[in-house]
Amino acid sequence: MPLPHFLIIGAMKAGTTTLYRDLLTHPRIFFPMDKEPGTLTDDAVLTDEGRAAYADLFKDAGADQLCAEASTAYTKRPTHEGVAARAVELLGPELRVIYIMRDPIERLRSQHRHEVTTGEIAEHDLGDAIAAHPRLIEYSRYAYQLEPWLEVLGPRRVLPIGLEAYSADRAAGAAAAQAFLGLEPRADLVDAERVFNRGDAKPVVRGAWQLVQQSAVYQRAIRPLIGVETRRKLREAFLPKATTELAEPSQASFAEIRERLAPDLARLREQLGERAPVWSSD
Numbered sequence: 001m002p003l004p005h006f007l008i009i010g011a012m013k014a015g016t017t018t019l020y021r022d023l024l025t026h027p028r029i030f031f032p033m034d035k036e037p038g039t040l041t042d043d044a045v046l047t048d049e050g051r052a053a054y055a056d057l058f059k060d061a062g063a064d065q066l067c068a069e070a071s072t073a074y075t076k077r078p079t080h081e082g083v084a085a086r087a088v089e090l091l092g093p094e095l096r097v098i099y100i101m102r103d104p105i106e107r108l109r110s111q112h113r114h115e116v117t118t119g120e121i122a123e124h125d126l127g128d129a130i131a132a133h134p135r136l137i138e139y140s141r142y143a144y145q146l147e148p149w150l151e152v153l154g155p156r157r158v159l160p161i162g163l164e165a166y167s168a169d170r171a172a173g174a175a176a177a178q179a180f181l182g183l184e185p186r187a188d189l190v191d192a193e194r195v196f197n198r199g200d201a202k203p204v205v206r207g208a209w210q211l212v213q214q215s216a217v218y219q220r221a222i223r224p225l226i227g228v229e230t231r232r233k234l235r236e237a238f239l240p241k242a243t244t245e246l247a248e249p250s251q252a253s254f255a256e257i258r259e260r261l262a263p264d265l266a267r268l269r270e271q272l273g274e275r276a277p278v279w280s281s282d
Contacts, residue, residue: 001051002058005066006096006181007087009149010075012139013110014102015163017196020070022174025189030061031068038073040087041080051090066181075099075145079135084148095157097149098177102163103279104140104261105254112136113246126249130257137260143267150271162277
C-alpha cells in the first residue's frame, strides 16, 4: 500500500507551492493530484477505510518513486492538533518532513490579504483582523508549529527552509531538499524563472466557477484527465485575479506583532540552532 515517504508541512503563504512544484520536477518524487489533501488532520485516516482512501491518492506512483504530499494544514495549530503523532502512527518513524517558513510578519500579512480576498476575513485593518482571528498570529509562531514534529521525529528528520534564502537560489534549495530525502539531486530540472502562486496574481475561484470545481462531474470525470500545468493555465486564463488592496499597517501594529512573536522566534533559534532562518522581524 503506497503511502508518503515525506511531507511538506507548511507554512501557509510561505512558498509551499513553489517548493512543491520544484520538487515535482524530480522523476523519483510523486505527488498526488491534490497538492493539499490535508488528510492527516483527522483521526479518520487511522481507520481501515481512511488508510485505504489515503493510499488511493498515491496509487499511480512508480515503484521507484518517493510518495509525498504538501498540506499547510499540518502546521496550523491550534486549528488542527495531533497531526504529527497521527502522521508517525500511520507513516512510521522514518518519515521526513520539510517546513518552509517566511518572515513571520510578511507571512501573516499575506494570509490576511488572502483571506480578505476570499471573504474569510471581513476586517481590512490588520490590527482588527488579528484581534478577531488569532490564527493569523498562531500560524506565524513557527516554533510552536514545529514542536510536535520535532518531538516525534527528532531534528534529523525535519528540514527547515527559509523562503527568502530558497527564493534566492531555487535550484540549490531544491537540490538540498532532494539530498535530504536521500535522492540524487536534479537541480537542472528546476525552472527558477517560473513564479508560482504569487498572491497579487493568483486566480480567485468564486461563484459559478466554484460550483463547477466542486461538482461531482468535474471531480470524478474531468479533473483526473487534466494535469497540474494544464489546470494552472486554465485558471490563469479564465478566473479573475486577486486584486484586494489593503492599507499599510501602522507602526504601532507592527510593534505589537513583533512583541507577540518575539518569544516564539527566540524559541525557534533554540530548536534549530544554525539552521534557523533569520528575518528582519527577529
